[in-house]
Each structure stands twice: as structure tokens, then as C-alpha cells.
Amino acid sequence: MDNILDFDMEELKSWMRDNCESEFRAKQIMDWIYKNGQCDFDNMTNIPKKLLEKLKTNFYIGTTELVKKCESKFRDTFKFLYEYKDGNMVETVVMKYKHGNSICISTQVGCRMGCKFCASTIDGMVRNLTAGEMLGQILKSQNEIGERISNIVLMGSGEPLDNYENVLKFLKIVNSEYSFNIGQRHITLSTCGIVPKIKDLADRDLQITLAISLHAPNDVMRKKIMPIANKYSIKDVIDACKYYIDKTGKRVSFEYALVSGVNDSLKCCDELTELISGLLCHVNLIPVNEVKENNLKKSSSDDVKKFYHRLIKNKIETTIRREMGSDIDAACGQLRRSYLKSKKL
Template sequence: MYNIFDFNMEDLRNWMKNNGESQFRASQIMDWLYKNGQWNFDCMTNIPKSLVKKLKTNFYIEIPELVKSYQSKLKDTTKFLYKYRDGNIIETVVMKYKHGNSICVSTQVGCRMGCKFCASTVGGMVRNLSSGEILAQVLRSQSEIDERISNVVLMGSGEPLDNYDNVLKFLKMISCDYSLNIGQRHITLSTCGIVPKIRQLAGENLQITLAISLHSPDDINRIKIMPIANKYSIKEIIDSCRYYIDKTGRRISFEYALVRGVNDSLKCAEGLTRLLRGLLCHVNLIPVNEVKENDFKKSSLDNIKGFYNKLVENKIEVTIRREMGSDINAACGQLRRSYLESKRYRKGVENGGDLVRCGQSKKTK
């Protein structure tokens, strides 16, 4: 059986044709799934019963079950723990801004990149998520908050470019008018720097924002933070970024997690300035989220301001990321890991699970 959310319009039309059905039925089904939020074939009232039977025989609708949701004290951030049909749990974060709702989606269950400041990588990678499983995070979250999501960030658990084909299909599907119609300029993909995939992405004719997790201006320091630096040097990453910019005309964002005593000195700021000078880019400074599995500490306010001012002085475009959801472990992987370790989860597994069931969106219940 197939997850119907893994099918784009062309895929579903071809399936209809190959199974003796009118191709316009694909549009009707897509309307039910995306515009009406109906995730039950039996409730698609304009679909013939004979086709409904075929659909139920060949497809399933993979909307993840809601395990639990957590809302920050300021009510600007909500983290959802979702469970897929195979029992794997991922996390998704929705952040409310004045300009609209943004969602941070996961692209893998776990991660194998090994970045020291990230809880997602603790325990390694379990599996890739399909394009439809990534898309379903947006659908389910949109239903939970009962508001439209207008911005997407691929910055949750997993390395997007390590799941290239599924992520690419997701990016194309979510921006289609039959789907959620979220413009690609409202989508950001974050990568730790898989050089060949950055170059490949440059040729896909996308309008997304590419964000590079850099976190150090030199290889020696970066290797201590990010094992991927053993494979791809900063020079190789910057060269691939130049290629991406030349090919797409799009500005690149560099993420820089400030870790006390590791990469937050003025010397590091000066090194970053030299590295990025003349590049069409923006730097996003991130006060590091403290993870219990390592001893990394957040930079002091003075060091954060000093680092920021040094970049500004050298005419590097820079912002400091607003901290959201720190009271609900909203950093990548923290909530999933703590939940998997909890007695409640172990008890739930032993007893067959106590998870919330779902069949359709709130709007159609």
C-alpha cells in the first residue's frame, strides 16, 4: 500500500489512468485531503464507492498521531510530538509571529550528523521520512492550531540533504496550488554542509532560502563541534555556496550557534568576517540551546552583543535569533529524547500505547 501524501498530482492522475478511473478524480481527492482537511476516504462524498474501495485497498492516509503537545508560557511556541504508523516519534514546532505562523519540520527520525550541540543526533538516525510524512506534519499542525501556516523551516530533527529525494519532492509539493500553496520564498532549508548536495540543489530551480549551519570560521574549531567538518572543509562549503548564489541569485543564510568559550570570541567574529566578506549572505546568530548530553553553555549576553557588533562594524548583515520555547525544550530533538526516556513512554510501550488517535482535521470533525 502507498501513503497517498507521497503522491503528487501527476502521480495520482497516472494511478487513476492505470486503474481505469477518470483522471479528474485526482483533483477531487486532493481537494479533500488539502483544502477540506478530510483524511478518511469514506467521507469523500463525491467519490464513487467503487473508487473509494480501490483507494482503501491501495492507499493509506498517513497523518501522524498526536502524542502530546507543549505550549510555551508566552503562548508563541507550540511543540508537537507525533507518532507515525510504524511507531516512530518525531517532533514539530509551530512559532507564532506577527507576520504569520512558521513551522519547523523534521526530515528524519533522529540524525546521523553528530553535531555536538544538537539533541537530535543523540542515538543516531532511525530512518528517513518520506515526502508525505514531512508534509503531514504541516497538515496536522495546521489543524491543531486551527490557523494557516505560511512559513516552513526544515530545521527540525534530521539533515534534509541526507534525505535529498524525499525533501526535494516535499518542497515541490507543498508549494503547489492543489496542496498548501506555500510559496518557496517562504521556505528555508537548513543543512550542516553536504557539499555535493548543495551543488545539486543549486540546479533544481527552486526559490527557497538555503541556510548553512557553519558555527565556526575555521576547520579546527568546527571539527570539534560538527563531525561533518572531517569530510567537507569550510573552503569547500564556501565554494559550493558561491556556486549556489551564482546559479540561483538567492542570498544564503549562515547559522552560527554561539557556545561559551568555544566559538564566541571576537577573534572568531573577525575570522567569520574575513570568510564571508563579499558574499551575498546573512548571518543568524543563535544563543546555543544547552543539551544535557554535552557541556556546551550559552554565551554571555556581553559576548553575544560583542560578536554581533563586530559583524555589523564590518558590514556583514546579521541578526540574533529570538529565543522561543526554551521552557518547553523546543530545541531540536530535546523533547523527543526526554519523552522516549520517560517512564510514561516505557509504560505506554509495555501496555500497547496510550496515544491520541486521529482520523481527520478539526475543521471536518
């Protein structure tokens, strides 16, 4: 059986034609799923019974099963642990803001990038998620909170550009009018820096926001915390960003997780300034999420502020990411890992 969420409109219309059904039924079904949040074929009241039987024989609606739900004490952050049909689990986080609800979705089960500060990569990568499985996280989360999602961040477990084709299809469907109709300007894709894919993404002239997980101002430091730096130098990454900016006219966001005693000195700050000065960019400072399996400690609030003010003084547009959901382990991979460990005990 196929996950119907893996089908775009044209593919579902083609299936209807091949199965002697009217094309317009495809839109009816898409409306039930995406507009009404319906995850049961039997509840689609304007679909003929004969077609419903065909659908149930050939498809399932892959919205995932809820394993665990955590809610922050401020009721502004929800973390969900979802399970797919094969038993694999991923995490999804929903953050409520005044301007709307943002969702951080996973693109892979696990991750093979090996970044030292990330819990989702500790056990390696299990498999890619399909476009439909990513869409299923949004559909299920909307049903759980009873509100519409308006912004998407591909920054959960996994490296989006390591699952490139499925991510491209996801972006196409989630942006479509028949689906969630979420504008590309409301979508952010975060990557640790797979240079060829960044350039290919630029050539597609999408309007999404590109976020680069930089986390260090030089190669020596970056290699210690991000193995991808052994394949692509910082110069390679920055050159790819310049290409992306030139092609799309879009600002690039640099994610910089501040680790105490590692990359949070003012010397690092000045080095970072020299690296990105003159680029159409923005720096997002992130107090690193502490993970039990490593010894990385988050920078003190004073050091974060000093780093921030130095960047501002150096005329680099900068923000400090608001910490949300720290009381529910909202960082990538923590909930999944703790749940799997508890099941082994």
C-alpha cells in the same frame, strides 16, 4: 498500503487511469486533503462509494498521530511529538509571528551528522522520512492549531540533504497549487554542509532560502563540534555557497550557534568576517540550546550582543534569532528524547 501523501497529482491521476477511474477524481481528493484538511476518506462526500472502497483498500492518509503537545507560556510556540505507523516519532514546531505561522519540520527520524549541540543526533539516525510523511507534519499541525501555515523551515531532526530525493519531492508537492501552495521563497532548507548536494541544489535553480549551519570560523574549531567538517572543509562549504549564489542570485544564510568559551570571542567574530566578507549572505546568531547530554553552555547575553555589534561594525548583515519556546524544550530532538527515556523507566 501506500501513503497517499507520497503521491503528486500526476501520480494520483495515473493511479486513477490504471484503476478505471476518471482523472478528475485525483484533484477532488487532493482538495479534500490539502484544502479542507480532511484525513478520513469516508468524509469525502463527493467521491463515489466504489472509489472510496478502492482508496481505503490501497491507501492511508499519513498525517501522523499526536503523542504530545506543548505550548509556550507566551502562546506563540507549539511543539508536537508525532508518531508514524511504524512507531517512530519526530518533532515539529510551529511558531506564530505577525506575518504568519512558520513550521519547523523534521526530515529524518534521528540524525547521523553528530553535531555536538543537537539532541536529535545523540542516538543516531533511524530512517529517512518520505515526502508524504513530511507533508503529514504540516497537515496535522494545521489541524491542531486551526490556522494555515505560511512558512516552512526544514531545520528539525535530520539533515535534509542526507534525504535528498524525498526532500526534493516534498518541495515540489508543498509548492504546488493543488497542495499547500506555499511559495519557495517562503521555504528555508538548513544543512550542515553536504557540498555536492548544495551544488546540485543550485543547479536546480530553486527559489528556496539556503541556510548553512556553520557555527565556527575555522576547520579546527568546526571539527570539534561538527563531524561533517572532517569530510568537507570550510573552504569547500564556502566555495559551494559561492556557486549557489552565482547560480541562483539568492542570499545564503549562515547559522552560527554561540557556545560560551568555544566560538563566541571577538577573535572568532573577526575570523568569521574575513571568511564571508563580500558574499551575498546574512548571519543568524543563535544562543546555543543547552542539551543535558553535553557540556556546551550558551553564551551570555552580553557576549551575544558584543558578537552581533562587531559583525555589524564589520558590515556583515546580522540578526540574533529570537528565542521562542525555550520553556517547552523547542530545540531539535529534546522532546522526543525525553519522551523515549521516560518510556524506558
